[in-house]
Amino acid sequence: MILPALPALIPLITIIFLLMNFRRREWQPWIGLTGALLQLVLAVYLAVHIKSHGILVLHTGNWEAPFGITLVIDSFSSFMLILTGIIAVSISIYSIEAIDRQRQSFFFYPMVHGLLMGVNGAFVTGDIFNLYVWFEVMLMSSFVLITLGGEKKQLNGAIKYVTLNLVSSMLFLAGIGLLYGKTGTLNMADLALKMSLAENNILLNTSAVLFFVAFSIKSAIFPFFFWLPASYHTPPVAITALVAGLLTKVGVYAMIRFYTLFFVQDQLFWHPLFLWIGGFTMVVGVLTAASQYDMRKILSFHIISQIGYMIMGLGIFTVAGIAGAIFYMGHNIIAKTNTFLVAGLINRVKGSYDLKSIGGLYKTHPFLAILFIIPAFGLAGIPPLSGFFGKLVLISAGFSAGEYVISFVALAVGLFTLFSMVKIWNEAFWKAQPDDKLTEAPKDEKLPFSMVLPVVLLGLLTLTMGFAVKPILSFAMDAATQLLNPHIYIEAVLGNSINPEIQ
Amino acid sequence: METLLAIVIGVLFAAGVYLLLRRSIVKLILGIMLLSHGTNLLIFVAGGLIKGQPQFTPGMTDAAANPTDPIPQALILTAIVIGFGITAFFLALMYRFYKATGTEDLDELKEGERV
Numbered sequence: 142m143i144l145p146a147l148p149a150l151i152p153l154i155t156i157i158f159l160l161m162n163f164r165r166r167e168w169q170p171w172i173g174l175t176g177a178l179l180q181l182v183l184a185v186y187l188a189v190h191i192k193s194h195g196i197l198v199l200h201t202g203n204w205e206a207p208f209g210i211t212l213v214i215d216s217f218s219s220f221m222l223i224l225t226g227i228i229a230v231s232i233s234i235y236s237i238e239a240i241d242r243q244r245q246s247f248f249f250y251p252m253v254h255g256l257l258m259g260v261n262g263a264f265v266t267g268d269i270f271n272l273y274v275w276f277e278v279m280l281m282s283s284f285v286l287i288t289l290g291g292e293k294k295q296l297n298g299a300i301k302y303v304t305l306n307l308v309s310s311m312l313f314l315a316g317i318g319l320l321y322g323k324t325g326t327l328n329m330a331d332l333a334l335k336m337s338l339a340e341n342n343i344l345l346n347t348s349a350v351l352f353f354v355a356f357s358i359k360s361a362i363f364p365f366f367f368w369l370p371a372s373y374h375t376p377p378v379a380i381t382a383l384v385a386g387l388l389t390k391v392g393v394y395a396m397i398r399f400y401t402l403f404f405v406q407d408q409l410f411w412h413p414l415f416l417w418i419g420g421f422t423m424v425v426g427v428l429t430a431a432s433q434y435d436m437r438k439i440l441s442f443h444i445i446s447q448i449g450y451m452i453m454g455l456g457i458f459t460v461a462g463i464a465g466a467i468f469y470m471g472h473n474i475i476a477k478t479n480t481f482l483v484a485g486l487i488n489r490v491k492g493s494y495d496l497k498s499i500g501g502l503y504k505t506h507p508f509l510a511i512l513f514i515i516p517a518f519g520l521a522g523i524p525p526l527s528g529f530f531g532k533l534v535l536i537s538a539g540f541s542a543g544e545y546v547i548s549f550v551a552l553a554v555g556l557f558t559l560f561s562m563v564k565i566w567n568e569a570f571w572k573a574q575p576d577d578k579l580t581e582a583p584k585d586e587k588l589p590f591s592m593v594l595p596v597v598l599l600g601l602l603t604l605t606m607g608f609a610v611k612p613i614l615s616f617a618m619d620a621a622t623q624l625l626n627p628h629i630y631i632e633a634v635l636g637n638s639i640n641p642e643i644q
Numbered sequence: 645m646e647t648l649l650a651i652v653i654g655v656l657f658a659a660g661v662y663l664l665l666r667r668s669i670v671k672l673i674l675g676i677m678l679l680s681h682g683t684n685l686l687i688f689v690a691g692g693l694i695k696g697q698p699q700f701t702p703g704m705t706d707a708a709a710n711p712t713d714p715i716p717q718a719l720i721l722t723a724i725v726i727g728f729g730i731t732a733f734f735l736a737l738m739y740r741f742y743k744a745t746g747t748e749d750l751d752e753l754k755e756g757e758r759v
Contacts, residue, residue: 270719277726284733288740296741300750303734304664304672311679314723315686321716322690 144187145199145212148222148265149275151180152258159251166246173250174233180257181226188219188616196623196633198267206635207331213267213634216620220467221264221394224474227602228386229257231595235482236379238589239489244289244377252289253383255282263391267634269317270327272395276313276359280306283388286380287372298372305368309358316351323348330634333403333627349404349411356399360392362452363422366445370429373444374437374494378485381437385444386478390470393451397466400455401624408458415456420550423449427557436484436494436569439561440477443520446554447473453547454535461538463621468614469531472519472606476528479516479599486512486588486596487569496565501574510570512593515600517566519607521559527606534614649689656682669738669748673731680727684720691716 143150155176162168191197197214200206214222232253240249259279266272284306288299321327323345324335336345354365361369369389373381400411426446433439447469454466484494486509491499503510519526532555539548606613623629656678663675694712742748 270722274722274726277730281729281733284737288737291740291744293744296737296744299737300669300672300741303737304676307676307730307734308664308679311676311683314683318683318687318690318716318719321687321719322692325713327715 142197142199144190145197145214145265146201147183148180148187148214148261149258151176151183152254152261155179155254156251156258159254163248166242169245169250170233170237173253174230174237176254177226177229177233177257180261181223181230184219184222184226187214188216188223191216191219196630198634198636207326207328210271211267211328211330211634212265213329213630214265215623215630215633216616217394217397217467217624218264220471220616220620221390222261224390224471225257225260225264225387227599228383228474228478229253231478231482231599232379232383234591235382235485235595237591239379239485239592240377247289248285249289252282252285255279256286256383256387258282260387260391264394267329268327269320269329269332273310273313273317276391276395277310279388279391280310283384286384287376289376289380292375295375298375301368302372305358305365309355309365312351312358313355316348316355319348319351320345328634329398329402330631333631334635336403336406345404346407349407352399352404353396356392356396357418358392360389360396360448361445362448363418363425363445366422366426369445370438370441373441374435378437378481378488381441382478382481382485385441385481386474389444389448390451390474393448393466393470396452397455397463397624401458401463402627402630405627412456412458415452416544416547419449419452419456420547421449422446422452423550423554427554427561430561431557431564434496434568436487436496436565437481439565440480440484443558443561444477446558447477447520449554450532450535450551453539453551456547457535457538457542457544458625459538459542460618460621460625461534462542463624464614464617465531465535465538467617467620468534469528471613471617472527472531472603475599475602475606476516476519476526479596479603480513480520482592482596482599483509483513483516486592489588489592491569496568498575499569500572501570503570506588509588510566512596512600513570514566515603517562518559519603521562522555523559525604525607527603527610530607530610530614645693646689649685649693653682653685653689656685667750669741669750672750673734673738676734677727677731680723680731684723684727687716687720687723691719 155172158172159169162172191214199212201210201212256279259275259282262275262278263272266275284303287302288295324332326332326335339345358365373385423446426442426449430439430442430446433442450469451466454462454469487502488494490506493499515526519528522528522532532551536548536551660675660678660682663671663678691713738748745752
């Protein structure tokens, strides 16, 4: 059955259509939007399908499991696929007006779908080398998207972004090489099986550390996050929203997958490390954000801080902890993308991202204030928005697992997040417009419908995740249960080929 | 042979990291290239160096006797192609940066931070 390959194939077909109509610029947004909608519909269908049929597996080219490339969709993957679909649709609508014609006619849409193909591919693959290839597909598209337009500022940010991400890819690849040398397999399920039997020897630890550093760089965790705030504020905000929502979470996804499926031998070392690193990531991100005055920089530092919560969930390593991390990821992808999109709207009205030179928006655009406050307070964790429940699940999982320090840190960081969001609120919405800092040309006061629509939709989703928390949380619980019982995954992939004596 | 190659890999990584820390972007790219070569060699060595015949060739008498594992070579081939594409992109990026700023000194990047 071809179903598990479709999440990667649909963007590819979209790219082909986009390139065929490369000269018809006015068609590009619509082809892109169609592709994104198809992707979302497919992702929802897949989630329903695996709910009733169990984990979906495709052995590409009919090569049996440990030999060929296997594509696997379990609950965790399908959850991430739905989120990718949602972001894809919102960005496609938003960018119709928000991305200038120059960029639209120079491969903006093909690159967006290239990025989506890489992200989706990373979520469905069950093979570590294939995961590396999807990471590269995703990175290559993001490199082009971040530099697209070639402004000096963008090139500045891109050099740091490209260099550090390439170093992380090298470490990832080295980890794969060592792991293959030790186990002789690249298939994740087969690895899990072999490593549960293997002695915990040095080469396995080496590659575990290499993977940890590689994914930490990709997901911008505490000592490795410096590329993110240096580059994310440089491209147009639609591009920032896309990469900010998705890319770091792919790193977190890979980390959760690897450290629940097969690097499970040395838990006494890894789990306290995850908790420490998670705590530092939260605190450093949120404190640095407090000192910034550019909206995009504040939000970029908050990405880092919130990655910490997900790592904390992985470190707690109970069903509730992992489910909390998954739910939080869902909440964060939606709310974070949305705050960036709102920042784009503010920039559209005021012509600046600098909080010092804008103000008085509450008076002129009260509707915009509502649009901002939903994702912003969602991020800060105010009930009844989605972030509150994400934090609630994580922190109560932390308390019941006896991890008091990290739970208190998480609570305190929530307060500081609120401080940053209130700061944007005060400066941009409540404060009177500073007269001396009026930007040269007041931009068009009327916001285009296509830019407001995705913000409204994502805002409604944040509300829905808050009000209909039960079904979503139970989905996350299912995913976490699957993750913590790797034998389900292994049996689904390897099937009858598991050696009976090993069982 | 393994020991020798291990030393070579170490030297490649050390040189790559050293070049990454230099100020010139050309050296930065050279550093990335050395790192990727070091990684490729690492996969090659980790896959096991076996003195044997290549698989699936005519005249291969005993298929079970010490065949060389073809997977690491396939992995390296893929990694080389990806590395090639990335290097090409990075060189183009450097050229644009040079055109935009008239310098290839990484210390100039700090100027961009303040903007």
